[in-house]
Amino acid sequence: MNKKKDHLTSHLESLHSSLNVRTSIFCSATSRMKELKAMILLEGLLWLTLNVYHEARSEPQIGQIAVAHVTLNRANEKRLPIKEVVQEPHQFSWTVKKESYLPDDPKAFLMCMRSAYLALQTSDFTQGATHFHLASVEPGWTAEYTFLDQYGSHKFYKQKHTGNGEADIAGATRKNS
Numbered sequence: 001m002n003k004k005k006d007h008l009t010s011h012l013e014s015l016h017s018s019l020n021v022r023t024s025i026f027c028s029a030t031s032r033m034k035e036l037k038a039m040i041l042l043e044g045l046l047w048l049t050l051n052v053y054h055e056a057r058s059e060p061q062i063g064q065i066a067v068a069h070v071t072l073n074r075a076n077e078k079r080l081p082i083k084e085v086v087q088e089p090h091q092f093s094w095t096v097k098k099e100s101y102l103p104d105d106p107k108a109f110l111m112c113m114r115s116a117y118l119a120l121q122t123s124d125f126t127q128g129a130t131h132f133h134l135a136s137v138e139p140g141w142t143a144e145y146t147f148l149d150q151y152g153s154h155k156f157y158k159q160k161h162t163g164n165g166e167a168d169i170a171g172a173t174r175k176n177s
Contacts, residue, residue, distance in 0.1 A: 044082040051086045053103050053112040054094035063152025068119030069126045129156035
């Protein structure tokens with residue numbers, strides 16, 4: 001009887017050891033996955049903040065948050081990471097004109113990060129805006145978009161819809177802000 005008990009105990013210890021190894025591997029993979037997700041979120045926050053900083057750092061916070069919502073709306077609409085949306089050619093002027101993406105005003109950068117974070121935490125008050133421009137200019141692409149509102153010194157737009165409820169994408173490839 002003792003031999004059976006010892007064999008059973010040995011077998012259970014072996015199973016327990018095997019389970020610990022498998023659990024450890026699973027937990028390690030889960031931990032790496034969490035780290036990867038955190039890095040992706042931080043990268044998105046960085047690019048969202050850079051976009052707000054370069055496009056609207058001198059704006060009141062409502063204008064900064066509105067610019068962040070435009071970036072988020074585009075990312076959502078195109079199902080792309082924020083970095084890819086910001087770096088799309090001729091979409092945001094600073095990515096074309098800038099030699100360096102590094103902010104030169106740390107205080108303004110931190111304020112823009114706060115605005116980006118607030119945009120992530122609040123509902124979109126821009127009515128789904130996907131484009132904006134300075135109020136002091138009148139780009140030709142605006143004829144193909146519906147004006148929504150003005151926040152700070154930027155006017156905000158979204159694509160006009162056709163009669164069948166679909167967006168008119170004729171202007172989607174034009175230079176926009």
